[in-house]
Amino acid sequence: MLGKLIKHEFKDTAQNFCAMYLIVLxxxxxxKVAIEIEVSFKIDNIILDIVSLIMVTAFVLGILAIMFGTIILILKRFYDNVVKDEGYLTFTLPVSTGKIIATKALVSYLWIIISGLAILVMGLLMFVGHTDAFIIIKKGIVETCDKISNAGLWSGVILLIIVILVSLYSYISVGYACFSVGQTWNKNKLLGAVITYVVIYFVTQIISVVAMVVIFGSNMTVLDDVAMVDKSFDYLMIFSLALTVIKCAVCDIITHVVLRKKLNLQ
Structure with missing residues (x-):
């Protein structure tokens, strides 16, 4: 049943995401065509320059739209499908609240990953036909990897990647928790969600600052010491990962408990 839910959720959300990707593509x-024409034929035309400028601006805005639009779309999907009137249909399905939340969270996270890959592909699109550019990029990656290996920093890099991946999920987890708590506010559901987010944000920041002081001491200028940063980076990443995992777990529990016991679709 969970597989069917995931498949249905993915199909229902694919139209909006694919449309967004297609427009930016x-x-x-x-x-790309405008730039290649201008460069290949050495055209110095103000109209083509203006078109290129407009398209560059539109492309950059499109990339930003994918970045922020992905989060907005997945949170709006949860709000419309769970918190608002559609929730009546959602919770009539013969599945547990946990499976409903898990399905939406899993598909949402998948779209975040896909959006990241889409941005990468669209960025590389600008270098198509320029072998030298790809050679430079490859050389830069190899040199960076060599420096990381020589400095013995691979453990920190791996931890950083894991922290980033978990942090991406935290957007979903925190967002779901905020809307879940907010829906108990009757006519002020969005206001309740915003206030919940502010509370979660400040609590997380306070815990982070306290922990940073404990780890590095009251004199935070030690962070300017390169040796200190190198030595403590792994520990800092482990702390960040632990804090993010705990935050996600707490938010997931809040979402599950509130939707199971205090669901308010009025």
Whole structure:
């Protein structure tokens, strides 16, 4: 049943995401063609320059739209499908509240990953046809990897990647918790969600600052010491990972408990 839920959720959300990707991709293609024409034929035309400038602006805005639009779309999907009137249909399904939340969270996280890959592909699109650019990029990656290996920092890099991946999920977890708590506020559901987010944010920041002081001492200028940073980076990443995991777990529990015991669809 969970597999069917995931498949249905993915199909229902695919239209909006694919449309967003396609629009930005088309803008990128037009920009690429305009740049190639201008460079290949050495055209110095103010109209083409203006078109290129407009397309560059549109492309950058499109990339930003994918970044922020992905989060907005997945949170709006949860709000519309669970908190608002559609919630009546959602919670009539013969599945537990936990499976409903897990399905939406899993599909949402998948779309975040896909959006990240889409941005990467669209960025690389600008270098298509320029082998030298790819050679430079490859050389830069190899040199960076060598420096990391020589400095013995691979453990920190791996931890950083894990922290980033978990942090991406935290957007979903915190967002779901905020809307879940907010829906108990009757006519002020969005206000309740915003206030819940502010509370979670400040509590997390306070815990982070206290822990930083404990780890590095009251004199935070030690962070300017390169040796200190190198030595403590792994511990800092482990702390960040632990804090993020705990935050996600608490938010997931809040979402599950509130939706199971205090669901308010009025």
């Amino acid at each position: 088309l803008i990128g293609v037009v920009l």
